[in-house]
Amino acid sequence: MNQLSRIIVVALLLITIFFTGSYIYLTHKVDTLKNEKYLDTSGDMRDELQSLIKEKSEAILLVTLGLSANQNIKNVIKKKHYKNIGFNDLSITLQHYSSLQNVWFQLITPEGKSFYRSWTDKKGDNVSSVRQDIKQIILEPKVMSTISIGKYDMTFKAMVPIFDNGKFIGIIETLAKFYSITQKLKNHGNELLIVVDKSYKKQLSEAYSQTFVDDYYIANPFENEKLLHIVQKSTIEKYLKITTYMVDTENSLLLTTLQLPDMNGNPMGYFIIAKDLKKIDLSEIEQAKNGVLEVTLLILLLIIILFYYIYSANYKRLIQEQNEILESSVQEKTEELELQTNVLTFIAYHDHLTGLANKVLLLDRIEEAIKHAKTTEEQFSVFFLDLDKFKEVNDTYGHEIGDELLLQIKSRLKQCIKSDDTLARLGGDEFAILHKNATKISTINLIDNILIRMKKPFHVKNIEIFTSFSIGVALYPQDSAKANQLLRNAETAMYKAKDDGKNTYQFYDKKMTEMALQKIQLDADIRKALKNKEFVAYFQPKIDARNGKVVGFETLIRWMHPQKGMMVPDEFIPFCEETGLVLEIDKYMLIQSIKQIMKWQKEGLEFGKVSVNVSTKKIESSNYIEELTYIIDSLQFDTSVLELEILEGQIMKNPQKSIEILNKLRDLGISISIDDFGTGYSSLSYLKKLPVTKIKIDRSFVIDLPTSKDDVAIVRTIINLAENLKLEIIAEGVEKREQLDFLVNEGCYNIQGYYFSRPLPADECKEFIIAHSKGK
Numbered sequence: 001m002n003q004l005s006r007i008i009v010v011a012l013l014l015i016t017i018f019f020t021g022s023y024i025y026l027t028h029k030v031d032t033l034k035n036e037k038y039l040d041t042s043g044d045m046r047d048e049l050q051s052l053i054k055e056k057s058e059a060i061l062l063v064t065l066g067l068s069a070n071q072n073i074k075n076v077i078k079k080k081h082y083k084n085i086g087f088n089d090l091s092i093t094l095q096h097y098s099s100l101q102n103v104w105f106q107l108i109t110p111e112g113k114s115f116y117r118s119w120t121d122k123k124g125d126n127v128s129s130v131r132q133d134i135k136q137i138i139l140e141p142k143v144m145s146t147i148s149i150g151k152y153d154m155t156f157k158a159m160v161p162i163f164d165n166g167k168f169i170g171i172i173e174t175l176a177k178f179y180s181i182t183q184k185l186k187n188h189g190n191e192l193l194i195v196v197d198k199s200y201k202k203q204l205s206e207a208y209s210q211t212f213v214d215d216y217y218i219a220n221p222f223e224n225e226k227l228l229h230i231v232q233k234s235t236i237e238k239y240l241k242i243t244t245y246m247v248d249t250e251n252s253l254l255l256t257t258l259q260l261p262d263m264n265g266n267p268m269g270y271f272i273i274a275k276d277l278k279k280i281d282l283s284e285i286e287q288a289k290n291g292v293l294e295v296t297l298l299i300l301l302l303i304i305i306l307f308y309y310i311y312s313a314n315y316k317r318l319i320q321e322q323n324e325i326l327e328s329s330v331q332e333k334t335e336e337l338e339l340q341t342n343v344l345t346f347i348a349y350h351d352h353l354t355g356l357a358n359k360v361l362l363l364d365r366i367e368e369a370i371k372h373a374k375t376t377e378e379q380f381s382v383f384f385l386d387l388d389k390f391k392e393v394n395d396t397y398g399h400e401i402g403d404e405l406l407l408q409i410k411s412r413l414k415q416c417i418k419s420d421d422t423l424a425r426l427g428g429d430e431f432a433i434l435h436k437n438a439t440k441i442s443t444i445n446l447i448d449n450i451l452i453r454m455k456k457p458f459h460v461k462n463i464e465i466f467t468s469f470s471i472g473v474a475l476y477p478q479d480s481a482k483a484n485q486l487l488r489n490a491e492t493a494m495y496k497a498k499d500d501g502k503n504t505y506q507f508y509d510k511k512m513t514e515m516a517l518q519k520i521q522l523d524a525d526i527r528k529a530l531k532n533k534e535f536v537a538y539f540q541p542k543i544d545a546r547n548g549k550v551v552g553f554e555t556l557i558r559w560m561h562p563q564k565g566m567m568v569p570d571e572f573i574p575f576c577e578e579t580g581l582v583l584e585i586d587k588y589m590l591i592q593s594i595k596q597i598m599k600w601q602k603e604g605l606e607f608g609k610v611s612v613n614v615s616t617k618k619i620e621s622s623n624y625i626e627e628l629t630y631i632i633d634s635l636q637f638d639t640s641v642l643e644l645e646i647l648e649g650q651i652m653k654n655p656q657k658s659i660e661i662l663n664k665l666r667d668l669g670i671s672i673s674i675d676d677f678g679t680g681y682s683s684l685s686y687l688k689k690l691p692v693t694k695i696k697i698d699r700s701f702v703i704d705l706p707t708s709k710d711d712v713a714i715v716r717t718i719i720n721l722a723e724n725l726k727l728e729i730i731a732e733g734v735e736k737r738e739q740l741d742f743l744v745n746e747g748c749y750n751i752q753g754y755y756f757s758r759p760l761p762a763d764e765c766k767e768f769i770i771a772h773s774k775g776k
């Protein structure tokens, strides 16, 4: 996680914590404030009730005191003319001019007998026997104000002793109900339920409202039915126990209870006061809540600003860091790229093995030299060097040795050139030199120097290797004023040097280009000839001189050139060997020959073996055996009549490999004949190992027979050799009778030559076979 992400996470975390904290605090604060508000309100409700009770008590007391001093009342008591008291009028007056309603009066004798009740006619009973307070005032006639419970209800009471001239003549008692208080509270939005403790149930024998809940008497059920109903749904004691307040969210009420103890401090009455929660002013709390919210938002804003500041500071720093990283990585990449470009440039302009300039760089340098020479009129020469027999080195010792040899050659060449000359490797075994500021003499000196240094053997991993260069040279400006052309001309000259027998040099001559062009033309013509089937197989019979019978044929190629007429192999086969076209030609000739043989076989002709020429290039080609097998199989040819003629010189170039391939040919049932025997310097040890069946004495040894003593000796030796190695022998190029006689005399009976027949086209050959089927 990066710095920025960390900051964002911390900010979010802090904001979450802050919000949670704020929420908890706010909820708590609101709850506390509400509780305080409810506590205050409930206190106010109780206080109001208490002051109303006090107010009412005092009012009743005042009324009672006033009445006690009234002479009229005193007279009535003395005379017992109660009807004249006019309490009813008094009650109406009080109802009318004060809040006192439902006020009743009672007159009691100093002995404790009730002798007048304003609410009933019942009189004469002794109230002091049932009421402790009456007893007490009789004993000690003093004003007494109280709330007490009688058999009808719980009422306010005020008792005042009446004296007449200092004589205690009776007691006046005023009673009042709580209705006016209930009404007043209602006016202030409070409900009141007046409850009398259950211990008074018995006493309330004639209870006014006749309403009891759980044995508790409800004094004012009719005015507060809703509250009564709520209380009835639950247990009443739950409400009576409220010391401070209770919130009834279901009914949206704030409830509080005021307890009224009796004279002994025991519970007597209860005032359950209820207020609609909606009528409680919570605007302060709302204000406080809004205040907290405002502070919270302010703090949040500050946190956001703070984090934004930190974030942007970090962001800038991060961007800066990223930029620095980017810059350094760009720099690194640029350097890497430069290095790679340098490496690529080096690779593009240099040879990977030797590290020398390659063809591209050489041509660049030649271009430069041309530019330079144009102003200075200097001359220079371009060398094209091709190693002789490098392929043999690779084939014999492997590429590793070949590569090492090339490196050693590079070192020797470097020793020959000047510091401002350029040595290049063009690929394979080809090198080139740009010899600057050159004269013909300095060029020849350089050539000599190279050829001399190359004469010394190279030592690669204990192998002694001799090699040489064929060198072609082109001079600037006479041979060309273009870099490419100069190099090409040097190459053409090099080919001429190769043709001249290698290990030599040639200066470029315009004729060479003409010859090269001719070769290109020849190449194209041969390819076309193959396509157009211009090559034809001729057959030269081989005769057993003892009986004149045909013992076989040699297939010889002829090119029926559309313009030049019939061309013999010497005119194109060496060129085909050079270019590799011989591979196609040999395949073509083999198929033509086999088809002809099979045709003759079908016609019932007898002709012995048919030999077909094949170049070693063909034999050594990678898929030769597969190709041969395919041809034989697809034509269903009996190989026992097939003989392949391979030049001795070519076999001896790589005898080991030749043995390998010739064995495979023999396994296919094909006979092998060594052509031009005596010219290829066969090693006798190899000759023994080669799976050949026949050797053919070369025409060059036959021409001067029997006059040339050398040829006589050579031919004799070859014949003896064949006898000793149990090989068949045949002589070619026999034109004259004396040549024939000599050969037959020496034991060579199989003869091929103009003496018997020239190479013949197929149909003529057929006639020849038929003509010579019976021999002489």
Ligand SMILES: Nc1nc2c(ncn2[C@@H]2O[C@@H]3COP(=O)(O)O[C@H]4[C@@H](O)[C@H](n5cnc6c(=O)[nH]c(N)nc65)O[C@@H]4COP(=O)(O)O[C@H]3[C@H]2O)c(=O)[nH]1
Residues within 6 Å of the ligand: 540, 555, 556, 557, 568, 569, 570, 573, 582, 585, 586, 589, 613, 614, 615, 645, 675, 676, 699, 732, 733, 734, 735, 752, 753, 754, 755, 759
């Ligand atoms: N002066 C003279 N010449 C005689 C006499 N008897 C035979 N010859 C010639 O001697 C050559 C014998 O063939 P080669 O030594 O295999 O030598 C062949 C063979 O090496 C090669 N060649 C011919 N056909 C093919 C072919 O299809 N493939 C390959 N790779 N080489 C072929 O070309 C060479 C030359 O072939 P050709 O010109 O047909 O020449 C033939 C033949 O015409 C004679 O009494 N006097």
